[in-house]
Amino acid sequence: MSNGSGVGTNCAGATVVTRCTSRTGVTTAILAEGTACVVGAHAQVGHPGGHGFLSPQSSGQSLPHVSPSQMTPVACPKANSNTAIIRIRNTLAERTIANVVALLRGSLLACLGVCACGGNRTPSDPLALTTLVDTNPDPTIVEVNLVASAGTLEYLPGERADIWGYRDGSVDGSQPSVPGPMLVANQGDHVIVHFKNELPEETTIHWHGVRVPNDADGTDHTQTPVAPGDTFDYEFDVPDASLFWYHPHLDGAVQVEKGLYAPLLVHGSDDIPVDAERVLVIDDVKLAADGNLDPTTDNTDMMYGRQGNTLLVNGQVGATLKVHAGARERWRIVDAANSRFFNLSLPGISFLVIGFDGGLLPEPYETDTLLVAPGERYDVIVQLDGDPGATFPLQTLYYDRAHGALPDPGPLDMMTVELGDPAAPIDPLPTTWGTLDPIPVDATTPTQRITLHEDGAPPNMTFSINGEVYPNVTPIVAQSGSVAIWSVNDDVGMDHPFHLHGMFFQVLDVNGVPPEHAGWKDTVIVPGYATLRYAVRYGGPGHWMYHCHILEHQEGGMMGVLELSP
Numbered sequence: 001m002s003n004g005s006g007v008g009t010n011c012a013g014a015t016v017v018t019r020c021t022s023r024t025g026v027t028t029a030i031l032a033e034g035t036a037c038v039v040g041a042h043a044q045v046g047h048p049g050g051h052g053f054l055s056p057q058s059s060g061q062s063l064p065h066v067s068p069s070q071m072t073p074v075a076c077p078k079a080n081s082n083t084a085i086i087r088i089r090n091t092l093a094e095r096t097i098a099n100v101v102a103l104l105r106g107s108l109l110a111c112l113g114v115c116a117c118g119g120n121r122t123p124s125d126p127l128a129l130t131t132l133v134d135t136n137p138d139p140t141i142v143e144v145n146l147v148a149s150a151g152t153l154e155y156l157p158g159e160r161a162d163i164w165g166y167r168d169g170s171v172d173g174s175q176p177s178v179p180g181p182m183l184v185a186n187q188g189d190h191v192i193v194h195f196k197n198e199l200p201e202e203t204t205i206h207w208h209g210v211r212v213p214n215d216a217d218g219t220d221h222t223q224t225p226v227a228p229g230d231t232f233d234y235e236f237d238v239p240d241a242s243l244f245w246y247h248p249h250l251d252g253a254v255q256v257e258k259g260l261y262a263p264l265l266v267h268g269s270d271d272i273p274v275d276a277e278r279v280l281v282i283d284d285v286k287l288a289a290d291g292n293l294d295p296t297t298d299n300t301d302m303m304y305g306r307q308g309n310t311l312l313v314n315g316q317v318g319a320t321l322k323v324h325a326g327a328r329e330r331w332r333i334v335d336a337a338n339s340r341f342f343n344l345s346l347p348g349i350s351f352l353v354i355g356f357d358g359g360l361l362p363e364p365y366e367t368d369t370l371l372v373a374p375g376e377r378y379d380v381i382v383q384l385d386g387d388p389g390a391t392f393p394l395q396t397l398y399y400d401r402a403h404g405a406l407p408d409p410g411p412l413d414m415m416t417v418e419l420g421d422p423a424a425p426i427d428p429l430p431t432t433w434g435t436l437d438p439i440p441v442d443a444t445t446p447t448q449r450i451t452l453h454e455d456g457a458p459p460n461m462t463f464s465i466n467g468e469v470y471p472n473v474t475p476i477v478a479q480s481g482s483v484a485i486w487s488v489n490d491d492v493g494m495d496h497p498f499h500l501h502g503m504f505f506q507v508l509d510v511n512g513v514p515p516e517h518a519g520w521k522d523t524v525i526v527p528g529y530a531t532l533r534y535a536v537r538y539g540g541p542g543h544w545m546y547h548c549h550i551l552e553h554q555e556g557g558m559m560g561v562l563e564l565s566p
């Protein structure tokens, strides 16, 4: 099954051919260094977007042949206009290739067309995401250089916006982008991030949803913030396959709004036949009349969180996504907005929800609308049926998260889907998906009560949990590995996306009613005036934050600390 293909032009003006298939597929890329082309990086891909096998073949370049038995797993070049991840076993012949690759690497990184596996992509895809270069030859280690820096881009054509963003420190001349470059790994990999802060203020990076060791969690309880000009190394394993994301955990309402966020994709062993896999990072920004970011926080922003006036999908305003008519695509979606809840709809097309924050569901379900709150992720299959040439929008529909106070008008168009040539026939979907063993709870399980509260009126508002305003909070103390129920009550009549760091939980009920669909969550909507209960088996020892993921609420004090003993 074709997992994506395309022909386009790379940054050096050379023709780029990409093709990728989901099972025994082939990735072909024409590389260019300056204006000189080097042809023939040819990869067999083990599974969509995952590690595959690389050998040079059918090439205009005199690269030695490598037999399949000599191939070693590589990370598939991940649908990315400026990244190649190439690993070759260290035999003599292969060293020759490795040398060629190494020579090409630095200057070619900005000039490589690759497949759609793992990210979005055909080279002409406006929703394309770059992928951080893995500099470590060990196939089980992903080692990257990540930089936070100031830069500019155009949200609106011809109008400059001053942003803060992440860029790839391994790529000469890289510029910060919104979203930042995607970190891609395989389940079980070890990840090393060499981070440099080129911002004018201190920052940290939180790996949202990843069950990291506490010292890599990127909060002010787990590290000294990284000062301007300083560096910090994050190191952690990625035990779970799903879409995660990374962003600062300091001054988040400002830093994330300015553009500091990026997806983190961990591939599992699932082999779901689809025509394309895409990561869609949805956001909104508040733009001033000149197209630049409006830095003001008005009273409404303070009370409800800043809601932007411009909708973004992968940093793009009003992009057109070209797909094959009849294609079955897998979209992994993360809401990176400060406060906006997206109530997604593809008119006439339903979402088959196959995964939540923590991975695949045991029982996927269909829905016509998909409500996604800040910090949440959803993994969905969409069947994009229609006649070639037809178009339809991805919209966010009316949703009132503040119960009459802040209705989001909707429907608002986020991007256009355009159907092209018909998709090729494709294998049926699997009949089994994820697993979910219920966390055992009973009447003896300790219950932790949490009350989310707001006081005052803007501009003098406080946000609190159990009457305490962060950082003046009393930690909840418990033992690592023990099981608890958290009963989270919202007493202000406004939905709050509640996030717990470092572990997943299972929702038990909302106002006593069990959820229709079960799955692993790390961020969940606690509806206004409701009480949501979840079961959690506590993770590793350390200080874990829990907070509202409306960033203005978090920064305003709606955050606490869970202190787990060994």
Ligand SMILES: [Cu+2]
Binding pocket: 495, 496, 497, 548, 549, 550, 553, 554, 558
């Ligand atoms: Cu909140």
